[in-house]
Amino acid sequence: xxxxxxxxxxxxxxxxxxxxxxxxxxxxxxxxxxxxxxxxxxxxxxxxxxxxxxxxxxxxxxxxxxxxx
Numbered sequence: 243x244x245x246x247x248x249x250x251x252x253x254x255x256x257x258x259x260x261x262x263x264x265x266x267x268x269x270x271x272x273x274x275x276x277x278x279x280x281x282x283x284x285x286x287x288x289x290x291x292x293x294x295x296x297x298x299x300x301x302x303x304x305x306x307x308x309x310x311x
Contacts, residue, residue: 247274 243255
């Protein structure tokens with residue numbers, strides 16, 4: 243994909259890696275042009291979140307659960 247973009251055969255590309263053992267699904271977007279937007283100079287998120295900014299968590303559970311590692 244990178245070779246094609248560097249030789250002028252296209253402007254954008256999407257690469258999907260579906261490894262199965264080390265990676266589940268990872269994606270990278272490639273482009274031969276620079277982005278037209280500016281990244282923020284500072285972190286736009288607040289330093290601390292208050293308790294009301296997160297949705298409530300249901301503590302009551304039913305049924306079986308499987309933990310995959």
